[in-house]
Amino acid sequence: MRHILSVIFENKFNAIPRIAGLFSGRAYNMNSMSFGLGEDPETTRATITSEGDDQIIEQIAKQLNKLVDVIKVVELTYEPFVERELALVKVQSSPSTRAEIMQVADIFRAKIIDVSHKTITIEVTGKEDKVNAIIEMLQQFGIREIARTGIVALKREFQKESS
Amino acid sequence: MAEKKKTDENLMTGSEILVKALVEVGVDKIFGYPGGKVIGLYDVLFRTPEIQHILVRHEQGATHAADGYARATGKPGVVVVTSGPGATNTVTGIATAFMDSIPMIVFTGQVASGMIGNDAFQEADIIGITRPITKHSYLVKDAAHLSQIVHEAFHISVTGRPGPVLIDLPSDILAQKTSYKPCVEMKIRGYNPTYKGHSQQISKAADMLNSAKRPLIYAGGGVNIGLAADELSEIAIRGHIPVTTTLLGLGAFPEDNPLSVGMVGMHGTWYANMAMMQCDVLMCVGARFDDRVTGRLNHFSPASRKIHIDIDPSCISKNVSVDIPIVGHVKEILPDMLKKIKPADSETWLNTIAQWKSEHPLTYKQTDDVIRPQYVVERVAALTDHQAIVVTDVGQNQMWAAQFYGFKRPRQILSSGGLGTMGYGLPAALGAAFGCPDDTVVCFTGDGGFQMNIQELTTAVQHRIPLKIVLLNNGYLGMVRQWQELFFGRRYASTVLAEGNPDFMKLAEGYGAAGIRVSRPDEVDDAIRKGLKIDDRPVVMEFLISREENVFPMVPAGASLDEMLEAGH
Numbered sequence: 001m002r003h004i005l006s007v008i009f010e011n012k013f014n015a016i017p018r019i020a021g022l023f024s025g026r027a028y029n030m031n032s033m034s035f036g037l038g039e040d041p042e043t044t045r046a047t048i049t050s051e052g053d054d055q056i057i058e059q060i061a062k063q064l065n066k067l068v069d070v071i072k073v074v075e076l077t078y079e080p081f082v083e084r085e086l087a088l089v090k091v092q093s094s095p096s097t098r099a100e101i102m103q104v105a106d107i108f109r110a111k112i113i114d115v116s117h118k119t120i121t122i123e124v125t126g127k128e129d130k131v132n133a134i135i136e137m138l139q140q141f142g143i144r145e146i147a148r149t150g151i152v153a154l155k156r157e158f159q160k161e162s163s
Numbered sequence: 164m165a166e167k168k169k170t171d172e173n174l175m176t177g178s179e180i181l182v183k184a185l186v187e188v189g190v191d192k193i194f195g196y197p198g199g200k201v202i203g204l205y206d207v208l209f210r211t212p213e214i215q216h217i218l219v220r221h222e223q224g225a226t227h228a229a230d231g232y233a234r235a236t237g238k239p240g241v242v243v244v245t246s247g248p249g250a251t252n253t254v255t256g257i258a259t260a261f262m263d264s265i266p267m268i269v270f271t272g273q274v275a276s277g278m279i280g281n282d283a284f285q286e287a288d289i290i291g292i293t294r295p296i297t298k299h300s301y302l303v304k305d306a307a308h309l310s311q312i313v314h315e316a317f318h319i320s321v322t323g324r325p326g327p328v329l330i331d332l333p334s335d336i337l338a339q340k341t342s343y344k345p346c347v348e349m350k351i352r353g354y355n356p357t358y359k360g361h362s363q364q365i366s367k368a369a370d371m372l373n374s375a376k377r378p379l380i381y382a383g384g385g386v387n388i389g390l391a392a393d394e395l396s397e398i399a400i401r402g403h404i405p406v407t408t409t410l411l412g413l414g415a416f417p418e419d420n421p422l423s424v425g426m427v428g429m430h431g432t433w434y435a436n437m438a439m440m441q442c443d444v445l446m447c448v449g450a451r452f453d454d455r456v457t458g459r460l461n462h463f464s465p466a467s468r469k470i471h472i473d474i475d476p477s478c479i480s481k482n483v484s485v486d487i488p489i490v491g492h493v494k495e496i497l498p499d500m501l502k503k504i505k506p507a508d509s510e511t512w513l514n515t516i517a518q519w520k521s522e523h524p525l526t527y528k529q530t531d532d533v534i535r536p537q538y539v540v541e542r543v544a545a546l547t548d549h550q551a552i553v554v555t556d557v558g559q560n561q562m563w564a565a566q567f568y569g570f571k572r573p574r575q576i577l578s579s580g581g582l583g584t585m586g587y588g589l590p591a592a593l594g595a596a597f598g599c600p601d602d603t604v605v606c607f608t609g610d611g612g613f614q615m616n617i618q619e620l621t622t623a624v625q626h627r628i629p630l631k632i633v634l635l636n637n638g639y640l641g642m643v644r645q646w647q648e649l650f651f652g653r654r655y656a657s658t659v660l661a662e663g664n665p666d667f668m669k670l671a672e673g674y675g676a677a678g679i680r681v682s683r684p685d686e687v688d689d690a691i692r693k694g695l696k697i698d699d700r701p702v703v704m705e706f707l708i709s710r711e712e713n714v715f716p717m718v719p720a721g722a723s724l725d726e727m728l729e730a731g732h
């Protein structure tokens with residue numbers, strides 16, 4: 001099962017390698033890892049997706065917490081959360097396919113951000129499966145390059161009153 | 164002009180700042196080895212009478228010596244080495260300390276900041292190399308940070324679950340002149356180990372123990388490191404609870420107490436392993452359900468409900484899931500628990516264990532033509548009144564020392580448990596002797612492991628340290644040979660040392676140590692007595708032992724704890 005861990009840490013020298021190194025050193029599964037400055041400029045937030053049973057994920061969270069630079073680890077899996085991923089997809093295009101590609105982009109509410117005679121670059125944002133879906137749809141035209149950010153996620157605050 | 168001169172005089176070099184900070188945190192001994200990038204630092208140490216620098220003969224020796232010093236005294240061990248090869252030579256010692264949660268600070272020289280990354284002469288990315296085996300590490304970027312970093316590093320190393328911390332010192336930082344900025348406060352936002360145990364969990368655990376019929380305490384190195392042996396004993400005695408320990412937990416409960424069931428695990432006692440399998444409540448204190456302890460995991464202690472006390476939350480439910488986890492420091496938790504402990508109704512259980520002890524004691528075959536290693540350990544124990552600090556190497560010698568010495572007090576045995584590092588014994592014994600000069604320090608070692616850091620004999624001779632080195636010479640890499648005998652059709656591939664072994668007596672002599680060789684059982688006592696009397700240099704007591712002696716009981720790898728091979732197998 002896919003799990004999402006949100007990790008806040010002090011952005012000190014060596015902190016990112018220590019976090020990444022845990023996954024290789026302890027043979028933990030890691031699907032994506034994204035980093036960006038947190039709400040406090042001295043911290044960074046990592047969003048990590050991993051596969052595994054609950055026990056492994058608990059171990060990962062504990063091991064992350066043990067790192068001196070790590071301030072907080074939140075496992076989002078069992079909480080309501082919002083997630084997004086951004087991808088740039090560079091697709092081969094010709095005058096005959098251009099319209100069709102743009103249509104696909106439209107359906108996914110993706111943006112065209114660059115066009116050349118032979119390519120179109122599309123920016124898409126959404127949940128991981130939406131990004132996967134558009135990539136699959138674009139496959140038929142020939143994908144030149146893909147750059148994905150990996151997932152970022154936050155706990156969802158708005159919740160229906162539980163009855 | 165005059166004012167400018169004054170401020171110049173107030174400036175200190177990075178090396179001076181570092182040493183001042185070391186004095187501040189109470190360092191009085193450093194184990195190390197100089198080199199190009201740390202000559203300036205050594206120059207400052209040279210004129211710092213508060214700190215004794217002990218020149219080892221290999222950087223691995225420095226780390227093991229610092230480790231032995233830390234295990235014996237409870238204070239962090241300190242190491243200084245140069246960049247590149249000096250730094251990489253510390254890796255095994257750091258990993259050894261990391262696996263056994265030993266506080267240690269390692270200072271490594273580094274090429275100048277501007278050169279890092281250029282493959283400069285004697286450059287090594289030691290921070291990268293040691294990342295998975297350190298609790299934390301620092302690359303110093305400004306000499307003004309040094310005092311802060313040193314204070315933080317020591318704090319991190321000794322608190323929570325202790326461990327090694329590495330500080331990498333670029334040469335330009337050591338030379339940099341700046342004013343001393345003292346460490347005013349430590350604020351490490353992500354580091355806040357839990358000390359106090361959850362009181363409800365503690366009550367629940369006490370209730371569980373009080374109502375148990377077959378309770379068992381399984382104590383590990385955490386009790387020794389956490390200085391909580393007395394607190395543990397009180398619980399065991401008041402609660403009528405038998406105690407088994409891990410290798411690193413030996414000494415945390417006196418083995419001559421009737422409640423002691425000795426060591427558990429692969430080479431634990433028969434009765435400890437059976438008790439593990441049959442207890443109905445198991446309380447693990449400062450141990451981590453290591454595979455050498457549990458045997459086959461899915462058949463480990465099947466009848467018990469489990470309590471686990473540990474300062475490191477990641478140790479809890481890692482290998483074995485437990486019913487009552489308690490995160491915190493043993494020294495805080497055990498006294499809280501003691502208040503709630505009542506005598507359990509464990510008489511039948513204690514009788515069963517007593518019977519097991521008489522039916523399946525630790526034994527060996529005594530002979531009068533050839534020396535049995537177990538006999539040597541027993542005699543050393545008797546003639547040192549079970550009071551020596553015992554340091555072991557790794558292999559059969561380690562297990563015989565663990566099984567037959569009879570430990571009475573915490574921090575009495577120093578052994579590489581987690582990593583199983585051959586070559587640990589001699590340098591660790593050296594470090595222990597520097598830390599506890601009034602104690603007798605005995606090092607049990609093998610003919611293989613002794614040669615892995617034998618150069619430290621020089622260091623011991625130079626400082627006239629009367630180490631008692633008990634070399635159990637079987638002419639084999641004995642522990643590996645035992646596995647080959649039992650599981651690989653007696654094919655002794657690359658485990659025969661006999662033909663190639665040096666003359667250990669000449670070797671001892673060459674180093675300036677005393678040497679005593681013993682080949683007959685009736686000479687053993689005299690030799691030990693003679694060796695114990697030598698007080699001005701180390702002595703190598705070489706015992707030519709029964710060559711194919713095995714360590715029993717043995718839980719074969721992957722077997723369950725109650726599937727032991729016993730002596731006479």
Ligand SMILES: Cc1ncc(C[n+]2csc(CCOP(=O)(O)OP(=O)(O)O)c2C)c(N)n1
Nearest residue numbers: 558559560585609610611612639640641642
């Ligand atoms: C550095 C290192 N290399 C290899 C091993 C594997 N090993 C474990 S015990 C052992 C044999 C040790 O032989 P010796 O020192 O003579 O001790 P004995 O078992 O004979 O008492 C070996 C090779 C190890 N533990 N450490």
Ligand SMILES: [Mg+2]
Nearest residue numbers: 609610639641
């Ligand atoms: Mg041997």
